[in-house]
Amino acid sequence: MNIVKVKNYDEMSNKACQVLVDRMNKVNNPVLGLATGSTPEGLYKELIKTSRKGDVSFKHTTTFNLDEYIGLSKSNANSYHYYMKNHLFQYIDVNMDNVHVPKGDVLDIKKECQEYEKSIRSHGNIDLQILGLGANGHIGFNEPGTSFNSRTHIVDLAESTRQANARFFDSYNDVPEQAITMGIETILESKEIIVLVSGNKKAEALSRLVNGKISEDFPASVLKEHIHVTVIADEAALSAM
Numbered sequence: 288m289n290i291v292k293v294k295n296y297d298e299m300s301n302k303a304c305q306v307l308v309d310r311m312n313k314v315n316n317p318v319l320g321l322a323t324g325s326t327p328e329g330l331y332k333e334l335i336k337t338s339r340k341g342d343v344s345f346k347h348t349t350t351f352n353l354d355e356y357i358g359l360s361k362s363n364a365n366s367y368h369y370y371m372k373n374h375l376f377q378y379i380d381v382n383m384d385n386v387h388v389p390k391g392d393v394l395d396i397k398k399e400c401q402e403y404e405k406s407i408r409s410h411g412n413i414d415l416q417i418l419g420l421g422a423n424g425h426i427g428f429n430e431p432g433t434s435f436n437s438r439t440h441i442v443d444l445a446e447s448t449r450q451a452n453a454r455f456f457d458s459y460n461d462v463p464e465q466a467i468t469m470g471i472e473t474i475l476e477s478k479e480i481i482v483l484v485s486g487n488k489k490a491e492a493l494s495r496l497v498n499g500k501i502s503e504d505f506p507a508s509v510l511k512e513h514i515h516v517t518v519i520a521d522e523a524a525l526s527a528m
């Protein structure tokens with residue numbers, strides 16, 4: 288696991304954008320794995336700026352998002368479908384037919400999980416996956432205790448995750464109790480992974496990721512088994528090392 292140390296959130300976002308654009312320009316039809324949450328918002332702003340300058344195009348890019356809340360429709364402002372449209376997709380030249388976010392509002396979620404897996408595989412897997420880090424070590428919505436062999440599946444969200452994400456909702460009770468997420472094995476099949484970590488709130492989690500042992504109790508620890516992972520972390524996130 289390679290660690291790139293940067294000063295602050297803006298530098299992290301800039302660096303991530305540079306890496307992503309570099310990789311996109313090296314592959315003919317790049318397949319990107321995208322994340323939500325506060326952490327990648329700066330990266331998406333940088334990507335929009337870069338694409339406006341003409342330095343990157345998403346015309347031949349396919350995207351797969353990590354996760355979605357169960358029960359929220361695409362038009363719900365707290366859904367990850369909405370987030371992605373609002374923070375990235377509406378501002379770039381991506382073909383929306385090539386955009387994939389797991390559907391959390393279908394009747395048969397299990398079938399949706401299987402189809403999502405099939406779709407990722409049919410695109411030859413993800414070239415570059417962007418990840419944030421949950422304070423409890425979750426990646427996507429894979430909470431502590433999730434099997435390292437998991438594929439796209441339904442999860443019960445940990446109380447701490449619902450508390451952490453309650454800031455986006457009117458109240459804690461409005462945060463869905465379940466989500467659909469790419470599994471850990473699915474994530475590990477990405478050819479390259481970039482983990483973005485910023486701020487004091489993530490310092491303990493980052494220290495555990497770097498210094499702790501590999502265990503299903505801390506899902507992100509599995510990333511140490513992958514051959515091409517780069518963590519881009521700012522000074523505040525690195526403060527507990």
Ligand SMILES: N[C@@H]1[C@@H](O)[C@H](O)[C@@H](COP(=O)(O)O)O[C@@H]1O
Nearest residue numbers: 323324325326419420421427428
């Ligand atoms: N499901 C998302 C994750 O994909 C995200 O990486 C993580 C950190 O979120 P944030 O970047 O807001 O701290 O938690 C959320 O619950």
